[in-house]
Each structure stands twice: as structure tokens, then as C-alpha cells.
Amino acid sequence: MDQPLLAYVAAVIAVLLPSLYLALVLLSPPPIVTRPSEKTYRSRASLTTPLLLPSLADAGSLDLSIIIPAYNESARLPAMLDTALAHLHASPSQPESESTSANCHGHPPRARTHEILIVDDGSKDDTSALALELATHHPATDIRIITLEQNLGKGGAVRHGMLHARGHRLLMVDADGASRFADLEALWERIDAIAPGNEPAVVVGSRAHLVKTEAVVKRSLLRNILMYGLHTILRIVGVGHIHDTQCGFKLFTRRAAQQIFPAQHLATWIFDVELLLLAKQLGIPVAEVPIEWHEVAGSKLHVVKDSLQMLRDLLVLRGNQLVGRWKVTP
Structure with missing residues (x-):
């Protein structure tokens, strides 16, 4: 390669790399800010006076925390919550042990202690008020309602609930009830197997086995094409x-x-991928378990617009990790 061409390539690289880095900075989301009111919750025990939330950094104090992100979910939340609570109150007992579901120490079985955190992601309807009303109708479960002042996106709502949960294990579940809640037991058994002492581990509910069934085949052609592209x-x-x-x-x-x-x-929607990438980079084992799932009307996903946003966010995610702006520290 002659000298003028080398100089030209060097000049292009000298301009291109800073431009790409600047574009990455501009496209990256700002840090997620937690406002003072969002560090509190309301519940059946405190309908009007907000109470201070605990921290994920604290030691766990119950078996299971269920985090439900909710944006304008006043129509779908009641049925989902009824199904979840029916299972929780009828679910198998477990031993006096932090993590196992088999009575290996001879302790008498007990009910699985749990809480539900409903994170209202800046809804424009009465999701928070309805959730609080539902909490009063179910006194046997500690249902906490957290209201975000502005809409963050599903990933932001899940993150917020997780950062303030008390469980030794934490389940994220959609408010639409599309996943069969009873499949929690399959996830629980799998995490018992890979993390018997509650070591770091993640178990993912999977719909991959449904790809050739009516649950997916009846989706629009565009949605299926975008799914395979993703x-x-x-x-x-x-x-x-x-x-x-x-x-x-x-x-x-x-x-x-x-x-x-x-x-x-x-x-945003692609936050699940970031969670799994973080788990991989941290050396945290991830297992998949087949679950039952069905389409529920009222999806907040705008197929084309949100698919393009997912692609952009994936590029932003990997770009920031590759240049070291978003570092992962065990």
C-alpha cells in the first residue's frame, strides 16, 4: 500500500472512530435516577402514608419476592394477581431451609413466605389505586405498590422492584398473565438443582418449545419474521x-x-438481553425451563417501532461494553 493511501486511511480512521464514539455517547440512555417518592411504597397496612423501601443489598428475609411491572394495567392486573395468589396459597410447602425444597435436614415443612411488589411505571390510568385496592382484598399476602413518577420502560420498572425486594429468590413476571404462574414450581426445582445454597443463578422461563404451535403460528407474519431476526x-x-x-x-x-x-x-424492551449478558460476563449460570404461555390482548409492544428500538439498544449495549463505558464488576 503506497504512502498517500496509508495517509488517507489513517485520516479516515482518525475521523471515524471519534465520530462513532460520540454517536455511542449520544445514543446511550442517561443513568436511571430514583426520585425520593420512588423509594417508598404503600400497602394494605399503610394506605395513605408511604413507607420506606428496603434494599436489595440487605440480607433476604423471606423466600420469594414477585416483581410485577405494570404500565396502564388496570384491566389485566386483577386476573393475573388472582391466579398468582391462588397458586401461592396452594403451593407446596418447603423445609425450614433458605433454599431447598426437599426436607434434607429433618425440619418440618412450612409455607413458602412471599411478597408481591407491583411497580406502577408512571401509568396514566388508575393502576396504582387499583393495585392498592387489590392489596386490601388479599390480607394474607404482603402486596406493596411502588409508583414511579415517570414512565421508565418495562426494564426500568423491573429493575426498581428488584432493587427493593426482600426475597432469597426473586421472580419477575408480566402483569398480563400470559405465562402460567404455576410454572414457578418448575423454575424453582431447576434453581434448586443449579444453586442448592442459593448461589448466584438465573432460571429463564422459555417459550421456545411453542414455536411450531398455534400460540406462535397464529401470530402475524411480520411479528414472526422480526422474532427470527432478533x-x-x-x-x-x-x-x-x-x-x-x-x-x-x-x-x-x-x-x-x-x-x-x-x-x-x-x-427498554431489550433489557432482558442485558440481564443475560451480565450473567454470562459475571459467570452466573443460566438455565432454561419450558413454560406454558398464551397471547393476551392489550400488548404494549409496537412491533415495528419497538423492534427498531431493540436493534438500536442492542448496538448501544454492546458498544458501551466493548469500549468499557459500561463495566461489569463481580
């Missing part, structure tokens, strides 16, 4: 080993959540 991109960015990254039914041990969620930057 899977191809995910293989490129490093989470192709997970067949269903986007299912909103994921179980974390507390030690996994303590490492993953403080490092989360994305609040």
Missing part, C-alpha cells in the same frame, strides 16, 4: 445459547440479583 442478532451479540431471552418469567437468586441489577443500564 434471534439471529442475539446469537451474534453472545446470548444465542438462550433460546427465549424475552419471556417475562425469570427467577433469580438474591446473590445473582445483587450482582446483575445494579449494573443494568437499559430500561
Whole structure:
């Protein structure tokens, strides 16, 4: 390569690299800010006076925290909550042990202690008021309602709930009730197997086995094309080993959540991929378990617009990790 051409290539690189870095900075979301009111919750025990939320950094104090992100979910939340509570109150007992579901120490079984955190993601309807009303109708469960002042996105709402949960294990679940809540037991058994002492671990509910069933085949052609395109991109960015990254039914041990969620930057739809990438980079094992799922009317996903946003956010995520702006520290 002659000298003038080398000089030209060097000049192009000298201009291109700073331009790409500047574009990355401009496209990256700002840090997620928690406002004072968002550090509090209301519940049946405190309908009008907000109480201070605990921290994920504290030791766990119950078996399971269920985090439900909710944006304008006054129509779908009641049925989902009824189904979840019916299962929780009828679910198998477990021993007096932090993590196991088999009575290996001879302790008498007990009910699985739990809480539900409904995170109202800046809804424009009466989601918070309805959630508080539902909490009064279910006194046997500690249902806490957190209201975000502005809409962050599903990932931001999940992150906020996780950062203030008390469970030794933490389940994120969508407010629409599309996932069968009873499949929690399959996730629980799997996490018992890979993290018997509640070591860092994640178990993902998977709908991959439904790809050739009516649940997916009846979706629009465009939605299926975008789904396959997303899977191809995910293989490129490093989470192709997970067949269903986007299912909103994921179980974390507390030690996994303590490492993953403080490092989360994305609040949009693609946040699930960031969580799984963080787990991979932190050496946290991730397992997949098939679950039942059905389409529920009222989805907030705008297929084309949100798919383009997902692609942009994936590029932003990997770009920031590659240049070291978003560092992962065990």
C-alpha cells in the first residue's frame, strides 16, 4: 500500500472512530435516577402514608419476592394477581431451609413466605389505586405498590422492584398473565438443582418449545419474521445459547440479583438481553425451563417501532461494553 493511501486511511480512521464514539455517547440512555417518592411504597397496612423501601443489598428475609411491572394495567392486573395468589396459597410447602425444597435436614415443612411488589411505571390510568385496592382484598399476602413518577420502560420498572425486594429468590413476571404462574414450581426445582445454597443463578422461563404451535403460528407474519431476526442478532451479540431471552418469567437468586441489577443500564424492551449478558460476563449460570404461555390482548409492544428500538439498544449495549463505558464488576 503506497504512502498517500496509508495517509488517507489513517485520516479516515482518525475521523471515524471519534465520530462513532460520540454517536455511542449520544445514543446511550442517561443513568436511571430514583426520585425520593420512588423509594417508598404503600400497602394494605399503610394506605395513605408511604413507607420506606428496603434494599436489595440487605440480607433476604423471606423466600420469594414477585416483581410485577405494570404500565396502564388496570384491566389485566386483577386476573393475573388472582391466579398468582391462588397458586401461592396452594403451593407446596418447603423445609425450614433458605433454599431447598426437599426436607434434607429433618425440619418440618412450612409455607413458602412471599411478597408481591407491583411497580406502577408512571401509568396514566388508575393502576396504582387499583393495585392498592387489590392489596386490601388479599390480607394474607404482603402486596406493596411502588409508583414511579415517570414512565421508565418495562426494564426500568423491573429493575426498581428488584432493587427493593426482600426475597432469597426473586421472580419477575408480566402483569398480563400470559405465562402460567404455576410454572414457578418448575423454575424453582431447576434453581434448586443449579444453586442448592442459593448461589448466584438465573432460571429463564422459555417459550421456545411453542414455536411450531398455534400460540406462535397464529401470530402475524411480520411479528414472526422480526422474532427470527432478533434471534439471529442475539446469537451474534453472545446470548444465542438462550433460546427465549424475552419471556417475562425469570427467577433469580438474591446473590445473582445483587450482582446483575445494579449494573443494568437499559430500561427498554431489550433489557432482558442485558440481564443475560451480565450473567454470562459475571459467570452466573443460566438455565432454561419450558413454560406454558398464551397471547393476551392489550400488548404494549409496537412491533415495528419497538423492534427498531431493540436493534438500536442492542448496538448501544454492546458498544458501551466493548469500549468499557459500561463495566461489569463481580
